[in-house]
Amino acid sequence: MTGPDYAGYLRLERLLSLQEPLYPAGDDTATGSAELFFIVAHQTSELWLVQTLNDLDAATEALVGADGTGTPDGMEQALEHLGRAVAVMGLLEETVRLLERLPVQRFAAFRPRLGTASGAQSRNFHDLEVRLGTADEGESPLYRAFLKALAARGTSVEEVCRLGASGAGAPHRLAETLLDLGYRFWHWKVAHLSLVDRAVGGLSGTGGTAGASYLVSRTRMPFPELRSTRERLHQGQTGT
Template sequence: MERVRYYWDYLGLDDLLGAQRLASAEDGATPAHDEMLFIVTHQAFELWFKQILWELESVVDTLAAVPVDERDMGQVLHRLERIKEIQPLLVQQFAVLETMTPLDFLDFRDQLIPASGFQSVQFRLIENRLGLDPAKRMKIQGAPYTSRLSQEHAQRLLASESQPTLLGVLDAWLARTPFLHFGDFDFWSAYRDAVTAMIERDRKLIATNASLDEVSRQQQLDAFETTVETFATLFERERWEDLRARGKRRLSHEAFLAALLISLYRDEPAFHTPHRLLRTLVDLDIGFNAFRNAHAQLVHRTIGGRIGTGGTSGHEYLEAAARRHRVFTDLFDLATYSVPRDELPRLPAEVRQQMAFRFQSG
C-alpha cells in the first residue's frame, strides 16, 4: 500500500510535543508558568546538540581516512561552518531564558534537584568528539563527570573518550603534510634565522624605548624573554614533547610545524583550504567558549552565588570550566610565531610551483 507522508507523523510531533512534563504540575499541583520555557529551551538546545554531533561525527570520519581525499575537504569545511552558524543560536537562546527572573526560577528549582545540565550526555559527547583532554576535565566534588550519570550513560561517555577525536584526526592529517620537508632546502633553519632577527629587533625596541622608566623596561624585557623561550620550544622536539606531556600543548610537534607552515604561507594555493580549516576550528573553539560564558552569566544572574542543582559551586565552576575546557588552543598560539610576510624565507621555485593550482587543457 502506498504510504502517504503526513507532516505531524513525519516529525514525530506526538513524542516531541508530548515531552514537556512540568515537575511543578505533578500530582495535580498548579504549574509554575516559567517551567515550560525552562523545559522547551533545554530541549531546543539538545536538538541543536544532536545536529552538532551529527556534523562532527561525519567530519571526524572523513578526516580519519588515510590519506584524506582532497575532494572531501570542501564538505568537511561546509559541515564545520554549519556548526559555526548554529553556535550563535545557542547563545541567543540563553537570552530568551533570561526573561525568567530569579523568583520565577525559585517557583520550581527545588523540584529539579539533583538533575542538572551537568548531566547533558550530548554536550559531553560533543566535548569528547572535539578532543577535550580527559585529564583536564573539572571534577565535581572530587569525582569525575561521569559520577553524576546513570551507569548506561557513564559507560557510553567513557567509550566515547577512546573514539577518534577531531583534534586527533587533525593532528594525523597535519603531520602528513607533504610540504613539511623541502628536499635540500632547510626551511626550518631559514625560518629560525628570520625569527632570531625579529626577536633582536623587538628586544632593541624595548631597550631603547625612551618612554619607559628603568623598572618598567626591565619588567618588559623579562616578559619578553618568556616569549623568546616559547620560540625555543618550537625548535626543540624534546622540549615540545615535555610541554605536551604536561598538557600545555596538545598537537604533536610535526602537526604544529605543519599548521605553522600553513598559516605562514597561506597565500600559496595549496594551503588555501587547510588554512580555512585551521581558522574554522579556532572559530568553533570561540563559539563553544561563547556558549559557556553566556551560560555562566545566565547562571550568575539567575541563582547568584548559590550552588547548582547538580552540586557544583555554580557560576564559579562554570567560568573555570570555560577556561579549562578549550580544545584548539594550540591553533590560537600559532599567532605567536608569525613573522612579517616580507621577512619570511622565500620558498624554492619548484616548491612554489608544486603548491600552485594548475589547469592542463587537452
C-alpha cells in the same frame, strides 16, 4: 506511494508530549509558563547538540580515511559539516541568552522541583567536550584528524598559518573554521556562566556542583595548539 505527513514524519505527537512542567498547574500561571519556557529551551538545546555531534563526527570521518591515515580529499566535505556546527553553536549561545528572559522569582519558585537535575549531567554536552578536547580525556579527535589530513598533503599547521588564505587554500579555511567553532563554544560557555551567576549568584548547583565557580573551572578553549601557532606569527613583527 504515499509517504508520511508532516506530523508523522517529525513524530510531533510524541515530541510535543514531552514538555511536562512540575510546578502545580493552576497555582501560578506565570510560573508554570516560565517552567515550560525553561524545559523547551533545554530540550531544544539537547536536540541541537545531537546535530552538532553528528556533524563533528562526520567532519572527522571526512578528514581521516578508513585506515586511520590522513586524507587530502576530505577537507571540503569537512568544511560543510563544520560550517553547520559553527552555526548551530551560535544557536546554542542564543538559547542561553534567551533564558535571560526567565524572571529570577519565577525560576526560584520552580527550581526546588528540579531535584538533582542539572545541565552538568548532560551526556550530549560531555560528548561535545570530548570531541573538542576540552574534557579531561585529552586531545580532540577532530583536531587529530585535521593534523593527519595536513600531513597527507605534505604540510603542517605552522605552514598553513604562515601561508594564509591565498597560499594555503582549503587547509587554511579549515583551520579558521576550527577557530570559529572554538570561539563559538567559548562564547556559549561564557554566556551560560553569566546566566547562572545572574540567576542564582553564589548558590550551589542543583546537581551538587559549586555553581558558577564550578563553571569557571570548566570553561576551556578548544584547539590550544592551533591558537598558539597563530600567536607565534606575531613574533618578529615590529610595530610602528
